[in-house]
Amino acid sequence: MFNKVLIANRGEIAVRIIRACRELGMQTVAVYSEADRQALHVRYADEAYLLGPAPSRESYLRADKIIAIAKESGAGAIHPGYGFLAERADFSQACEDEGLAFIGPKPSSIAAMGDKAVARATVAASGVPVVPGTEGEGSLSDEDLLNLAPKIGFPLLVKATAGGGGKGMREVNNLDEMPSLLQSARREAEASFGDGNVYLEKLVEGARHIEIQILADNDGQVLHLGERECSMQRRHQKLLEESPSPFVGEDEDLRQRMGEVAVRAAQAVDYVNAGTIEFLLDKDKNFYFLEMNTRLQVEHPVTETVTGVDIVKDQIRIARGRQMRHTQEDIQLSGWAIECRINAEDPYNNFLPSTGRISHMLIPTGPGVRVDTGVYPGFEVSPYYDSLISKLIVRGETRGEAILRMRRALEEYKIVGVRTNIPFHQHLMDSPRFMGGQYDTRFVEERFSMDSAEEVREGYAEIAAILATLVAHQQTERAAHIIQRGERDTSNWKWVGRWERIHR
């Protein structure tokens, strides 16, 4: 049984895992790249080891080094966080081979869910509904795919079997444009994942992206912890999550049915530890299995907030071979949670990432507010890793209270040194469609604009004008001072006297 955990990650999630370990009385081992010497996870951990240069493939992706450090430091377990090595079956296997506990699922479960086509076939065989498509082995030729496409119906999606993050994905509206789109999808998949295999899937219109958190112990007990609404996305990147989903709402029957199906999907691959089943819901509340994420998710705090379950602590307990502390009856959703992902991106400049040193930061506090972050004033946001710098999570008795609280917390949150998407979230909180819970996965791209709320706020233009003028005025005055200081600071008579003495 282990008492020391190596955290093979960085940023806010490494800090989150260290906190769980601390509270359980476990020793923690951090690993870091040259760019992260001053990162919070290094400062918080009991031990810290250098992995290598800043690029991920030379640091956080060096499975061999991480395992060697675990053995050297006497850590009995590795928590992979999300991203990096979290969904690599070979890494989970290597841990097992070296006698280290991997805080996550078995290698076979990761492998089964990692190939999307295999995952679809596996869960479909256990009676879980999947989006209609070519759920076979996924090694179909272009000719086969072109023949199958009309049977599925248009519009449809071409997706990479090894895919993720929207890479190698194409929307096809008719048969004529399909051959060229197939080519470009294969090319992109080949470039991104080294595997050009693609499959077809019916495009669900007006789709909602809703996922179910599950926890499974070694005795085969699997719990579902309710849903998370993740439809607020931009370019397949989630921006905001909430639990419960306003779309599922009071429909307890739908919630339980989705939960039971999620449990069945997990059981189909002998799943152990925390995982997430993603579903697409159409407007008639039909739901289809999309994929399973075999790891801790970025958005786990919203589930923790409404269920009261500490998912990371339970992950560690499960990895130590303990039984689950809860039964399905214990899991009741209470209140409403919303999470805003705070990214170092400029929402006024096409969400361009922003790098630099954080010179000043004021974190929102007060009732019902939680901030998970890995940055602090003085920390340098580098271009090597993703732009998520913080997660702001609020709880309310109702969704309305949660939205009002989020507005308040966003206004309090001040980050100076990099541009952030906080103004985007502020606009979102004011958007009538968001308030009404009326949004699908295309909302941000198709029906949202940073200018939309401008008229309402017209009253502040004058205040903005006063502020800019005062700052400009101050700057002009300061510049005038500098010019004056360059002049001689003594009287001209004294100056002439000194000059003459020197040249005598």
Next chain:
Amino acid sequence: MKYVTTVDDQEYIIEIVDDQHVVVDGVAYEVDFESVSGQPVHSLLVNDRSYEAYVYPSDEGWQVLLRGTLYQLHVEDERERRLRASLGAGLAEYGEFHLKSPMPGMIVAVSAEEGQKVSKGDVLVILESMKMQNELKSPRAGTISRVRVRPGDNVEQRETLLSIE
């Protein structure tokens, strides 16, 4: 000192009387203005109402981020304004424009060649940073006069990538 400050198309005549008094379009306000610990975050009390905002210098003037809205402003003192009026308008579209890297990163693709004509909004360079691919677009029409980077190059922030004339 008197200033003419423009927000969108709205002009304000703002006179800074002293540290505590400003006159906006003839209306006097009592103000108390502080930069929070020397940062771009500023606290402003206007007739005892409290506001807090980020104020950044920008290429075109100033940006103020206030209550979740970004305002683009132009501040001119009266002398600058007279000078500009006597020179007349239409200076903006001349000279070379240098497309600079907004952040450190790696060049993924350069979709323009030297001598090529481009229009406003054309994608010129794709830059990868923080695991995202970002399209850098042409701010105006013109001809590419010089391309300084190739795919695979690592670039620093503010490095010139290409020039348009």
